[in-house]
Amino acid sequence: MTFAIPHGQRLPLAIAGLAFVFLGLFLVYPLVNVFGASFLDAEGTAFTFANYTKMLGRPFYRAAVVNTLEIGVAATLITTVLAVPFAFALARLPIPGKSAILAMASLPLILPSFVSAYALVLLLGRSGIVTQWLQAHGIGFGSIYGMGGIVAVYTLTLYPYVLLPTIAAFKAVDVSMEEAAQSLGSSPGRTVWTVTLPIVLPAILAGGLLVFIETLENFGVPFVLAEDMPIFAVEAFKLFIGETAPNPSSAGVLGVLLILTTTLVLLIQRRFLAHRRFATNARQAPPLLKVGAGVQALATVYCWAVVTLALVPFFSIVVLSFMEFRGPVLHPHFSLDNFAFLFDRALRPLANTLMFATAAALAVTLIGVPVGYVVTRYRSGVASLLDVLATLPFAVAGTVLAIGFIVSFNAGALVLTGGPLILVLAYTVRKVPFAVRSASAIVHQIDVSLEEASVSLGRSPLQTFLRIVVPLMLGGILSGMVLSWVTVASELSATIVLYSGPWSTLTVVMFQALESGGAGIATAAASFLIVVSLLPIALLYRLVRRYELS
């Protein structure tokens, strides 16, 4: 027998095979090259640890490690402390306008975080609008540059990572456990502390670790706010692009250290938390707690304050984009000049952004949906390996992946540098984990016997997947695609390494404007990005609503 693969395994193996080829070529191979570069000597021939000893021997790079970790830990802790009471209030207290709060609280996840950082500079930076106004009135305040500002921006843009799963966890708590505790004489406050909180702890920690990873990988926020404070992802970029001589081996060292750290955190998260979910079989969401008017008012103000504060930077950017800038200096008149300038100078990047986002969203969906299906439906070594490989991009900072792409595809059989495809491929790889996760979550909800019924009626597994599974996943596929589209449109860290010539994007325009002080066009680009992010989400929301109503 030459073909001993059981029939039921052929479709998943075919999907896994294609995914392995794609991820092997555009994820593993570039990463191997980054590792390789970090272990090779100056001639690129002999194996050496010298790059590591050299880099870690320099106080500057040691400081980068310490700063990055410090910022990450601080942002994670503050985010958690901020988000958990918020989640509790939304899940269990009577708060007016809950659905509005929830919708607003998800927005920071889809809006570009470096825009938020940039808004902070425009408002509170050295020559910021608010700063100048305050100075005119003789009021001074601390600098937003450096650790404080970075942590603040991370907190305001990443808190939904903790908030959203924690709300879900609070809602999934079986009330009978709380009732049992209270019947045993525990006060309501003590019950929350001793019974409810431990049950939701895994969700909180899982969200917190996501925040931590995001801070390690982020490039845009420290680039805007760090000034001369060394930060990992930024230094890797500078070393690689370096005005003097591009240095793949030193950049590789930082890249490898970054990957190892994020992978470690991710492993901790998956190993210790994925299986540590406490089984609670809540039949319905627990009832709202009865609290005094004072507590209710306090909780309401708190929730509204957090969501609003997180959106203030984005809102201000939009307002500012309609004002007149002369160089970096703002004049408070209404003006469309910034947009005229943007459409005049940056029409090409604008079109590129839309085009790349569309191409990448389609590619991500085409890969993520079948892979999510396979990793959920099939228990085998191959499926687990695929799962790990499809999650890996999450642990790889955009900057590092991009460096790997350049090292891998600037010569040899497959040359991609200098063209648009390299950007689309990098985006696709970066977003695959999200698409796989969301597809997998939907497949979990689909009863396997539907597929078996279809097969027993004479449809092959592939036809069954296309005719039964895909239609059932359609809503989820669509929203996953829109999310990919939106997040790709505002991608900065890989883009900034990979773009070339005419293939720049809106984020690059903003980045360059930041460096050269062209605040006007930057605010217009940022506004445009914000609108471009919100529009499809709003459309999707209406579409899904209509779909559900019919």
Place this chain on the structure above:
Amino acid sequence: MSGIVIAGASRTFGTVRAVDRVDLTVEQGEFFTLLGPSGCGKTTLLRMIAGFTPLDAGEIRFGERRIDRLPAHVRDIGMVFQNYAVFPTLSVAGNVAYGLKARRVPAAEIGPRVEEALAMVQLAGYGGRQPHELSGGQLQRVAIARALVIRPHVLLFDEPLSNLDARLRVSMRSEIRALQKSLGITAIYVTHDQEEAMSVSDRIALMNHGRLEQVGVPEEIYRKPATRFAAEFMGTTNLVEARALGLAAPVWVSLRPEALRFAEEAPVGWPRLPGAVVALEMLGPITRLDVKLENGSVMKMVLLDAPGQIVREGQVVTLAYDPSRLTVVS
């Protein structure tokens, strides 16, 4: 066409022998039931026939044709699932037409065949409905119509009635049997409910720990259980060592409660057993009694209700049993 032959079929999950060297022949047109307690391997065996669980060893044939290596979608099977598995994205007619389209039946033929199948399950005129507009019982009818309409070689049912309420279960099971008989399609039916199995089946295979315990027509399995497990699983019984009934042989015997009577109502030839009533349970048409014999063993018996009948706990009675209903079990 002819029946289904299963020879030496085995399947192990980790350390669990879910199906252990099963040999079975199901005749063409037969209504055959796999019966057994939870976890005994009924579903696994059914899924082996359907093609969803590969065999570790053994083979399955439809007549002369070996099918256990074929992919599930070419085996020509109609399967009805416990949770209906009606496609929520398709209308009722779309569901029923699904298998016909997969078989590339000409479009002109599909409409009439769908209508005919829906009429058979008493859902004529429901073709345009969406699945979420139907009740559980109606959904299960759609699932049955969908499996019937393709005229498969075999119909497989995995506990198709267990999600329905008790009354509907009773009426649906006789409908399923009537349909199967009128179409003449071989059916293999899985259930853990012995009463359901007895009421629908031509023959029953009783399974335990992945093995066949006994195969036979319902009456035979009920009246002549081969093993202690079979005797107990098929209904309440008295499993006693023969010595407790005053017999010499060192064997276990099964005696159903309805084979016992009070001595005064029993034929003279029946052996007598003196004892005392230790528990009784009046259920309406029948009364269940536990009678403790002098040697300490407790016998269960049932009495049909009768006017003026009075039995009390503690009452001293003499029982008699029908020796022809005594079954030696291994």
